[in-house]
Amino acid sequence: EAGVTQFPSHSVIEKGQTVTLRCDPISGHDNLYWYRRVMGKEIKFLLHFVKESKQDESGMPNNRFLAERTGGTYSTLKVQPAELEDSGVYFCASSQYYTTSHEQYFGPGTRLTVT
Amino acid sequence: QQQVKQSPQSLIVQKGGISIINCAYENTAFDYFPWYQQFPGKGPALLIAIRPDVSEKKEGRFTISFNKSAKQFSLHIMDSQPGDSATYFCAATNRPSYSGAGSYQLTFGKGTKLSVIP
Numbered sequence: 001e002a003g004v005t006q007f008p009s010h011s012v013i014e015k016g017q018t019v020t021l022r023c024d025p026i027s028g029h030d031n032l033y034w035y036r037r038v039m040g041k042e043i044k045f046l047l048h049f050v051k052e053s054k055q056d057e058s059g060m061p062n063n064r065f066l067a068e069r070t071g072g073t074y075s076t077l078k079v080q081p082a083e084l085e086d087s088g089v090y091f092c093a094s095s096q097y098y099t100t101s102h103e104q105y106f107g108p109g110t111r112l113t114v115t
Numbered sequence: 116q117q118q119v120k121q122s123p124q125s126l127i128v129q130k131g132g133i134s135i136i137n138c139a140y141e142n143t144a145f146d147y148f149p150w151y152q153q154f155p156g157k158g159p160a161l162l163i164a165i166r167p168d169v170s171e172k173k174e175g176r177f178t179i180s181f182n183k184s185a186k187q188f189s190l191h192i193m194d195s196q197p198g199d200s201a202t203y204f205c206a207a208t209n210r211p212s213y214s215g216a217g218s219y220q221l222t223f224g225k226g227t228k229l230s231v232i233p
Binding site for chain 1 (some may be wrong): 157161
């Protein structure tokens, strides 16, 4: 079974540019989460989808971030325009919805550098 | 405000020794405490987890000790091996207010970089 995949693995952009990160969850996982780790800090929750619906976006830092999950499959996270403080590693995780297990399966992350 | 505090930031242990990583939390609504292990270039992977109704959980060389009254929990790695060298994250989560099984937002500690030297 394929794990969670993320694309790209690395992205270097200039301040003010736009970047779109993609996450493909494990097939059949209705829950999809985005997290971010800024250097030296903890991994922080950004938002949570159940299928195509945004269940919780309380962790989104501001309106420069837009997440979508059309069709309830893959998800994209767009940053527009990017700022220096957006640099970090963006993780996507997925899990089953109807389960007693709390386990979330993480992708390898996208390292975003804004210069 | 950091809800889960983790220490130490880095740890060097000799092969065969015991690695101990500590975490403390503030939110008494947390009811599930996982530890994640991350190798370079990979995402975090669930290692072991505990609920607050037990004080200890052991899986192989990995043990979680949990102290509900002190709001602390720790990871012990017995007989540490060079292959255990990784970054370890403690985390916590609680059942959300909205309905839905298996819908849990993780709150992480800052991570501990463990190096096990031969």
